[in-house]
Amino acid sequence: MKVIVPVKRVPDTAGEKKIDPNDKTVDRDAGEAVLCPVNEFAIEEAVRLKENAGAEVKVLLMGPDNAQSIVRKALSYGLDEGLQITDDAIAGSDAIGTARVIAKALENEEFDLVIFGNQSTDARTCLVPAAVAEILGLPSLTYARKLEVDGDKVVVHREHEEGWDVVESTLPAVVSVVEAINEPRYPSFKGIMAAKSKPLNQKSLSDIGGDAGEVGFDNANAVLIEFAPRPPKEAGTIVEDDGSGAAASQLADWMEQKKFI
Amino acid sequence: MSELLVLIDHSEGKPRKVSLQLLNAARTVAEGIGADVAAVWLGTGGADNADVLGANGATKLYTWDSEDAHGYVTLPQVEALQQIIDNNDVAGLITSSSNHVKDVAARLAIRVDAGVITDATNLEIEDGKVVATKEVFGGDTITQCRVAEGKFPIWTIGANAFPVEESGGGAAEVVSIDVSLSEAAQKSKVTSVEIQSGGDRPDIGEAAIVVSGGRGLGDEEGFRLMEELADTLGAGVGASRAATDAGWYPHRFQIGQTGRTISPSLYIASGISGAIQHRAGMQTAQHIVAVNKDAEAPIFSIVDFGIVGDLYDVVPKLVEEIKSRKG
Ligand SMILES: Cc1cc2nc3c(=O)[nH]c(=O)nc-3n(C[C@H](O)[C@H](O)[C@H](O)COP(=O)(O)OP(=O)(O)OC[C@H]3O[C@@H](n4cnc5c(N)ncnc54)[C@H](O)[C@@H]3O)c2cc1C
Numbered sequence: 044m045k046v047i048v049p050v051k052r053v054p055d056t057a058g059e060k061k062i063d064p065n066d067k068t069v070d071r072d073a074g075e076a077v078l079c080p081v082n083e084f085a086i087e088e089a090v091r092l093k094e095n096a097g098a099e100v101k102v103l104l105m106g107p108d109n110a111q112s113i114v115r116k117a118l119s120y121g122l123d124e125g126l127q128i129t130d131d132a133i134a135g136s137d138a139i140g141t142a143r144v145i146a147k148a149l150e151n152e153e154f155d156l157v158i159f160g161n162q163s164t165d166a167r168t169c170l171v172p173a174a175v176a177e178i179l180g181l182p183s184l185t186y187a188r189k190l191e192v193d194g195d196k197v198v199v200h201r202e203h204e205e206g207w208d209v210v211e212s213t214l215p216a217v218v219s220v221v222e223a224i225n226e227p228r229y230p231s232f233k234g235i236m237a238a239k240s241k242p243l244n245q246k247s248l249s250d251i252g253g254d255a256g257e258v259g260f261d262n263a264n265a266v267l268i269e270f271a272p273r274p275p276k277e278a279g280t281i282v283e284d285d286g287s288g289a290a291a292s293q294l295a296d297w298m299e300q301k302k303f304i
Numbered sequence: 305m306s307e308l309l310v311l312i313d314h315s316e317g318k319p320r321k322v323s324l325q326l327l328n329a330a331r332t333v334a335e336g337i338g339a340d341v342a343a344v345w346l347g348t349g350g351a352d353n354a355d356v357l358g359a360n361g362a363t364k365l366y367t368w369d370s371e372d373a374h375g376y377v378t379l380p381q382v383e384a385l386q387q388i389i390d391n392n393d394v395a396g397l398i399t400s401s402s403n404h405v406k407d408v409a410a411r412l413a414i415r416v417d418a419g420v421i422t423d424a425t426n427l428e429i430e431d432g433k434v435v436a437t438k439e440v441f442g443g444d445t446i447t448q449c450r451v452a453e454g455k456f457p458i459w460t461i462g463a464n465a466f467p468v469e470e471s472g473g474g475a476a477e478v479v480s481i482d483v484s485l486s487e488a489a490q491k492s493k494v495t496s497v498e499i500q501s502g503g504d505r506p507d508i509g510e511a512a513i514v515v516s517g518g519r520g521l522g523d524e525e526g527f528r529l530m531e532e533l534a535d536t537l538g539a540g541v542g543a544s545r546a547a548t549d550a551g552w553y554p555h556r557f558q559i560g561q562t563g564r565t566i567s568p569s570l571y572i573a574s575g576i577s578g579a580i581q582h583r584a585g586m587q588t589a590q591h592i593v594a595v596n597k598d599a600e601a602p603i604f605s606i607v608d609f610g611i612v613g614d615l616y617d618v619v620p621k622l623v624e625e626i627k628s629r630k631g
């Protein structure tokens with residue numbers, strides 16, 4: 044069985060994010076870049092498929108040259124091979140543009156299952172996995188809180204607001220996972236050392252047969268016009284409780300005044 | 305006149321509150337671009353709701369009255385919408401931002417060459433064009449976006465971004481459609497649906513008030529106290545990741561970057577420090593209240609009303625106060 048895990052390089056959420064006042068874009072160099080934490084859950088599922096079903100797992104990343112360290116990081120969990128799509132023409136792609144590049148890259152690969160994170164922590168659109176599935180004409184079994192592969196069949200519990208749907212489909216298929224699915228392990232020292240010499244292939248847009256007229260900033264279907272920091276919130280009322288819970292009546296006054304009671 | 309479609313989210317034969325909010329949002333846009341609002345109800349029971357959807361601004365109601373709409377994963381809804389778009393003069397689509405619906409938007413976008421703006425918090429008309437407001441970086445940055453010229457626009461909108469406002473319109477004209485599903489659509493079947501009830505509490509995405517608890521509750525039992533407080537207010541109950549990770553409350557109630565993003569009128573956090581990943585899911589709440597024994601907890605920087613104290617002293621008292629004031 045062959046599995047592909049698309050991973051994204053994102054700014055560390057806990058780090059500082061800055062907006063360049065001149066061109067109103069995000070200063071990508073301001074904070075530290077990390078492997079999107081949601082992808083760790085996808086990687087963990089892939090590692091389990093390796094252990095339990097002998098799967099071969101490839102990591103796929105679309106991103107700039109210096110994102111190579113992120114691919115290596117993903118490989119350090121024990122995955123087999125990396126593929127990075129790097130091209131100036133890709134920069135500034137929106138979710139649909141990103142999906143086009145990833146789908147193109149996948150068209151050149153053999154796989155039974157693609158395991159995405161349900162969202163990236165920076166864009167948070169959740170659009171990429173289903174859009175990729177659509178381009179490839181495959182089922183999109185997204186938001187998996189449970190994933191079972193049985194022969195050429197996959198069963199997924201798709202989480203939603205009220206519980207989950209149990210769905211099944213034949214392979215190949217595209218899935219995305221939510222963090223409830225597992226507890227990712229840490230990479231082992233051996234894994235980190237081994238990742239340095241795992242095969243990592245870099246390809247350009249033309250290498251994968253992509254069309255520069257469909258991707259990148261100039262061809263984004265959704266266009267960003269302006270950025271501004273959220274206006275700071277006015278300081279609220281803060282009261283200290285004396286250990287008797289008496290402060291609750293002040294809160295109840297406030298709630299009454301705001302018509303919440 | 306062209307039509308602006310609104311995909312109605314529904315449950316047990318009734319539109320969810322968010323759907324009526326979407327219709328309100330759609331009215332502003334439709335007026336600005338010279339279109340009518342048409343609701344789309346996929347699944348059974350749509351025609352029974354022509355009145356309520358009409359009263360909230362839909363002049364037309366497309367229904368596909370079939371169990372198949374939700375019997376397979378995503379594609380039936382995509383194919384139904386595509387059919388409506390292909391056969392009518394459609395100017396755009398508004399949907400909710402719930403997870404499974406975003407998949408419909410994503411797949412449809414590929415088919416109709418759309419630009420998708422997810423999680424819009426406002427839609428305005430500037431120079432005859434629709435400009436969407438969207439918050440990024442967990443609400444720390446506010447952006448204005450639009451869909452590129454010549455692309456079919458799809459906007460997804462979260463619950464409570466818009467109020468429900470009746471338009472005073474009469475019943476929507478019902479147009480029923482029939483969709484013959486492709487083979488591909490029938491490939492991934494929904495074999496069962498597991499509904500995990502949250503009691504009679506409202507969904508945290510739609511609730512006007514959400515009460516939520518974190519690691520400071522100390523154990524699973526702490527959530528009984530959260531539920532008690534919630535029930536005095538008709539509120540939903542949410543949790544921080546520390547609490548869901550500990551197994552004290554199910555993951556689908558998690559609020560934050562990797563959980564739900566909600567915008568209630570009032571958010572009451574107990575025993576939650578207010579980490580940036582948590583704030584990413586709740587800082588657009590209109591009013592924020594926190595109870596935390598650490599005066600330095602970051603949550604206090606975004607509260608309207610904060611109590612520095614032990615939640616086990618304060619919350620039971622608050623429950624009493626609310627009950628006695630309600631009489
Ligand atoms: C990739 C990623 C994604 C994440 N996504 C999310 C997410 O979606 N949602 C989320 O919530 N977190 C998320 N987190 C985790 C987040 O960083 C925090 O760890 C988490 O929010 C902490 O939860 P907490 O506030 O309940 O616990 P803590 O940070 O441990 O805070 C507990 C608070 O309770 C207070 N307290 C203790 N006892 C009492 C008492 N008796 N009375 C009153 N106060 C008391 C303490 O003073 C403390 O401030 C994410 C982290 C990462 C890395």
Ligand SMILES: Nc1ncnc2c1ncn2[C@@H]1O[C@H](COP(=O)(O)O)[C@@H](O)[C@H]1O
Pocket residue numbers: 049050051052079081082103104105106138141145158159160161162163164166167168169170171172
């Ligand atoms: N540039 C990228 N390269 C590889 N995978 C990506 C990229 N962007 C998004 N993804 C994948 O798509 C998922 C959903 O991201 P998003 O649609 O941006 O919320 C992520 O968890 C990744 O698995």
